[in-house]
Amino acid sequence: MDDLIIAGRSFKSRLMVGTGKFSSNEAMVAAMEGSGSEIVTVALRRVDIDNPQDSLLHHINSERYLLLPNTSGARDAEEAVRLARLARAAGCEPWIKLEVTPDPYYLLPDPIETLKAAEILVKEGFIVLPYINADPVLAKHLQEVGTATVMPLGSPIGTNKGIRNRDNIAIIIEQAIVPVVVDAGLGAPSHAAEAMEMGADAVLVNTALAVARDPGAMAAAFKKGVEAGREAYLAGLGKQQDKAEASSPLTGFLGK
């Protein structure tokens, strides 16, 4: 499989994983290993460096994974920017998964505040990966301010419903000048494969792994789904159509 390149950095894996909702740190590590991921996102609000009882970060090997802190919980641009700065001050690399979700129920991203925060963070030298609704115009605005990716959701976080906004994601992919990462709502390896077949550059999965009976095995299944989807995309998928078309045309003998 070809490499994924974000902000000049190459990754073999096109599957990113989240670290929330797991039953234990061991289950989380099993999922990370099974997924073959190289990018792992962590909610900054969950990180507690000085609590020995809460050792989420200690379980993530920073040699092996790029730790992508996220700003989940931030209600507006100001809060997101503050959290991003804290992460960098604490020694994280300047990569940030920008999440501004003022509505704690569906956790849908705020387009206005996300754009504002992205503009500030890019100017401050962050590599910004913004979580957005599948809005092609917003995706263009974000790319113009210099985000490293755009990360449209397939369906609301945690729903496992797959890609419910296919047409808009297709437009975002078609228009993109940065990698498109489909984030949120992917509940099965087939959903991940679908995103990759559409031409997404990567996907991010969390809930589907965390709530699986066997997170490690599910992560491995997603890895295959992502790889299959990418390979199919590169190989060139046949077009879909309503009528049958014989692979050996019946009128071929007529010549042109």
Next chain:
Amino acid sequence: MSFYDVIQKYDPQQVVAEIEAMTATDVQRALAAEQLDNHDYMALLSPAAEDFLEEMAQKANAITLRRFGRTIQLYAPIYLSNECHNSCRYCGFSVHNPIPRRTLNLDEIEQEARILHDQGFRHILLLTGEAPGKVGNDFIAAAAERIRPFFSSISIEVYPMETDGYKEMVAAGIDGLTIYQETYDPVLYSELHPSGRKRDYRFRLETPERGGAAGLRRIGIGFLLGLGDFRSEAFFAGLHGRYLAHHYWRTLLSVSFPRLRPAEGGFQPLHPVSDRKFVQLMCAMRLLLHDAGLVLSTRENAELRDNLLPLGITQMSAGSCTAPGGYAEDNSASEQFAIDDDRTPAEIAELLRARGYDPVWKDWDEAFLQSSSE
């Protein structure tokens, strides 16, 4: 239009009658719905739903897993004071109960905070009674500011304030508010709260709205099981929750419905609620409010708490002490109510892990609330 105007449209007796008239067909329709309407919710609270408890539990478990994963957030209460001018007939802090009264000073509060911090807690709930003059907004704000370095999230469960009071609380670093209506039945409310500022049903009912308007990030509502008819209480709490989620859409809702425990004063529950009914209520609430936190307190016994975990619980207290200064010294004479789960926080965390849940000690960051001027 406040929630008071909404609830005025309902006659509690009529609500009970409607719930009791629900049939198995109504319950099956509710179980098939992705989002419940009022009729569906009534069906799940009805006697007819008792035959569908397992189906309800399975669905509640699936919704909770999807939204919250296999995690339970832990918190602990700190009782700042047991002074109270109210006379709630079911409460150990009632002004009529001859218990030793105490208000902690800031050093004592910090001592309690340090103990809980060392046990691993990062989410803390500050509680007081209602004693204007002795325990006011300034005191609570000062307490919050003193303990802020130890915790990532501070909530309060104190007397109702005006919106400006809640703004002061937010400025002091408080992000959550818990306020139970106790009972949604205004007649019963009046009987149970014979004197004190708490007599004002409407002011209490509209408290979460003032908290939401002030920008608090988390609001917990609830009622006490054992006071009114549990079906209508649960119905109104559900309506209340949905109203708040719609009107204060940036504020995360949680709901709690503790069963009354023995307390000083010897009040006996008017409508005792069995474990079965408790489970029915919890599942119905989860099916109505997919994203709300459901809180389980140490009022319930250890075995039941363990079994309730998969049904929708998202937060629980551990190692709680309900007397002011109770972590640093033993003074059960002045507690608000007796707890029924006396396992230590470490034991609770271990149990959660054994049951396949990750105990979450920190799920918030005080950085969210710092103003841009800092």
